[in-house]
Each structure stands twice: as structure tokens, then as C-alpha cells.
Amino acid sequence: MDMETDQIHQIDVGNLLAFNPSHRFPSAPSSREELVKECVTEGTKLVQAIADTLFNFPSTETSDGPLVQLPRPTTKLPREKHLPRPKPPTKWEEFALKKGIQKRKKDKIVYDENTDQFKRRHGYDRVNDDNDIPIIEAKASDEPGEDPFAKRLDDKKKRVGKQEKNRLQNLKTAAKAGALPSHVQLAVTALPISGTKTQPQKIGKDALGDVAGLAATSTASGGKFDKKLPGEKPPKKQGKHHKYLPVLPHRGKVDEEKEQTNKVLSKLLSKHSHEILNVGKAINMYNDKKEKKKSGRSDKLKAKKDITKKKPYANKAQ
């Protein structure tokens, strides 16, 4: 009986899973309760089949109860994360491999010849401590004004800096290969800058929003028909910013465009036009333009002016 059921049911003991593919409901179940009852009986058979194999395993007695070693599950289920990728060798590891350098285990206690004692390699009262050197002998290659102790400190700082740079490079190559160690995260703090030495300013959320809004509405239809990215909010100032009136007048309608320009013109030529138009500024601008035209369109051939220097005012209106 057991053998028969094992053949009919597909059992995966590692997962405590059983599947009976050959059950068919003989007739449309009459009521909900009948259906439920039948399902539960079928389920019982399956659980019994798993338990048969399970309880026949060799068990070890513990205080909580009989412990049984489960086999590996046979149903394949997808992983939740990718397999760990092999770490690419660091620059030093590559070099060591090439040269055949083996790693040697260092002792924690080292014999110090200066004091004829065993001292620890790192930490308090260590061997070869930099601060302990009382005298540094001068060499022929030394300059007279140089401080050798400061020089030592400087060299150490440079070495430490170089090591940090190398470490960062190694992590970057590991990150490129997708094999960054789990506890390290590489974060970009600033974009690479070229040209000026100024630090890029952090753009605030509002500024970004304004720029995004400008960009979004700078299409011909004011950004109305653009495909939006998921999670993108509608731009704050939708629609066109300028309303251009039709040039040719519509049947029966007043020529609005003509009216608009006429309005502006009448304002300029009116008695109180000096309140609207800054005549002095207008004259200056006109003169400047004339000057530019006179000198010819050779801006590109001209030597580039330093824009940080203040331009002396060419023609002041007298």
C-alpha cells in the first residue's frame, strides 16, 4: 500500500511537499462542504505519505524530541539573489602572483634589538615606533634647512594617502565586476569637475523642480502631450506661457494682433512716454550696436576678452 502511494504521489521530503497529479473529481461536488471534505481527505493521504517516509528516517533523541535529518529539497526554486561573484584580484595580489611572493604570517611579538626585549609589533610600546627616534643622522644629500622629523611625517602621510587611493581603486574594480564586499558601499559624493576649481553647489529640491518644470513646458504644446515617467508630478506652470494671437483676422472678429501692436505703439508715442521708455539707455544700446557693426563681424577672430574684468563704459550718453 505504501509503495503504491509513493509511486502516485510526487514527494519532496526536504520541503515537506507532496503532489498528487492523478486525482480527478469524480463528479461535480454537490455542496461546498462535500468539496471541502474531499479536499481534506485527499490532503490527509498526501501528508500521511510524507510522514511515512519521514518517520522511517533514523532519528536522534534530544530533549525536545526526536530529531531527524532531512534530505535536500528536490524541487528547484529560484534564488532570491544572484550567486556571489568572484572578487577580482587587487593590484597587489596580481603583482604577488606574477612575482611568486607568498604570504607570510607575521608574529605579534617581535624581538627589538635596540632594547634587547620582545616587544609587540603594533600598539602601545611597539617595535620601530616612529616617535621614538631620538636622533636622525644627516646625510650628504640633505639640505641644511630641512627638518628630517617633519619630512618623515610627511612621507608617512603621503604613503598613507597613496594606500587609500589604491584601496579605493581596488574597490572600484571590484564594484565594476559586481563583487563589492558586503559591508562596503561606494557612494559618489560629487560629480567629476573639469575646468574651474569651484566645488559644485548642491542644487536644492526647489531649484531642480523649477528647472524640470522649465524643461517640461519648453515644447511646442507646452508639455501637454509628453509621455510622463512613472512617479513624475505634473509641472507647476502648465501650458504655454505666451499666447500668440492669430496674425490673419478671423471672420467677423476684430483684428486682435493689430490692436495689440497698436496699443504698444500708442503708449510709446504718447505724452507720458518718457515714463515708460528709458531714453538714455535706449540711445546707449543703439550706439553700442552701431559700433559693433562698424568693427565688422570678426568676433571669432578677435582675442577672447576676460569677462571677469570690468569693461570700461564705451560711450556714455552726454
Add this chain to the structure above:
Amino acid sequence: MMEIRTPKTHKAKRVLEKRAPKLVENGKKTLILHGTKTSATVSSVLMELYRLKKGGAIKYSRRNENIRPFESGGETSLEFFSLKTDCSIFVYGSHTKKRPDNLVLGRMYDHHVYDLIEVGIENFKSLLSFSYDKKIAPHEGSKPFICFTGEGFENIPELKQLKEVLTDLFRGEVVENLNLTGLDRAYICTAISPTKVFLTHCAIKLKKSGTIVPRIELVEVGPSMDLVIRRNRLPNEGLRKEAMKSSKDKPKKKVKNVDQNDVLGKLGRVYIPEQEVGKIPMADKSKGVKRERREGKMKKNKEEGSASKKLKESE
């Protein structure tokens, strides 16, 4: 400019190591959340599912309006939550006129959506409505039996996917040692039609039988519902192959010429090929070491020596 960020506390480091990709993975955690509108059935289903999976589930109580699992852009929030909570299965409940009492079961691979299956809930019976002897109530976090009945689970692709997803959902941790007294729950899934699955949760009663194997009796305790398959999305073939990859796929290569001896330990056999002396590759091929050069030099020195001698003699 790149900055290296490492955790400053041991606890943080342990958390990051736990979440890192490993050869043998931890049990999958489930994220339970709901959408804009939920009905009473959906909210109780989500609550009871959370209670069933207490140790390995996280339940969000707020409604999430911008999550639409089946739309291309609507998964970003889900992926973000999955990343934050380290959950690779999610259960998203919603209720709309078109899809009443809707449940989307989905899985993630590398915190990106792997596959989805949408089911509708019918004939839901809450676990509070079942009356049973409290002594046989299943304990929290016990490993369940999972049983599937019906040929539909083999023939119909949607049901096949649902079977896989339900196994993943209910499985919990993969354990090596199991305590036989701790077996107290079973999930029974029956395919009652090509589109409907009846799911119920039962407690196990072990009764004495003549042999070591006890007689099993199931008593319905938990929620029971009908799942009606609606939509589904299968993973693309490449992604599926990658996700199913496991480290033990390649069988260990048989190591040749190595013997294990009880007396001598590990013995190896080394085969030395016949040496052809004339054809041995020379290691040092630098110019100055070549024999012709050396001999030429020696000759020259001799000549020079003799020449200088001659000079000396002549002088």
C-alpha cells in the same frame, strides 16, 4: 569623487552581511501590503497571512497608491521596499470594481520583479470562524506540510506557476534537522477547476497506529479560500535560468591519481614523461648567456690577452 562607506557598528555590519548574496541563502521574507482600496476580505486575508508567516513577514499598513505590479512603471516602489526590507516575496492586496478582492503574489530576484501572479479571493473563511480544540493549534513558525492535488497543477502553466509561488511562500526556512514533534500544520491546495484552487490551512493530529509512523488526521483551523487565477507574468527565460542556477549544479570533478590509504594517508601518483635532452626548453635565453656568445667572448679575451702580451713583449 567616490567615498567608501563602511558600517560604524558591529550590528550594522552583521545586518549587511546577512543581506549579502550567499551560496546558501536565508529563508525568503514576505512583504505584505495593500493598494488604494481594500475590502474587508482582502484586509483580513492579508492580516491572517501575516499571522501565519509571523517570523518571516513584514506588513505595511499604509495604502500605496502608486504600486501597480502589472504595469511597467508601477513596480519601482515595490522594488524599493523589497530593497529596504530585504523581502523577496510580496503579497499585494487591492479591491477594485473590475478586480474585486484581488491578490497579487510576486517574487523578486535581486530586488527586481521576477514573476507575478494575480488571484481573486472567493469564499473566504477567516481563521476566527473555525472552532477547534485549542490544544492542537499550530505553533508560530513551525515548518508546514504543503500538499497539492489535481492534474491542473501539472498541465496548466498558470497553475504550475501558482504551485511554485505557494511553495515558496509557505516553505519558510530550509532546515537540515527537523524535530518530529514540531510538525503541526499543513497547507492543502486543490485544483478544483482549471482556473480555481481551493486553499486551506489545517492542524495535524498524530494518532497512535501500530507502527512507528503515526496516523495523521487533519483538522481545518486556519483561513480557507478559493483562489481564482486572473493575470500572471512569467519570468523571461534568461532571468529564469540565472535564478535557477545553483552552485552545486556542476558535479565535483573526480580527482585522478589520488589515493587514500589508511596507513600512509593521502597518496598521489606522479607520471614523469620521457626526457628528450636535445629538446629541453632552455630557461635563460638572454643574449649574453648564449653559448656561442660566451665562447666568442672567451676567444676574444684570449686573443686580446695574447695581443696585449704581444704588445707588452714588443714594448
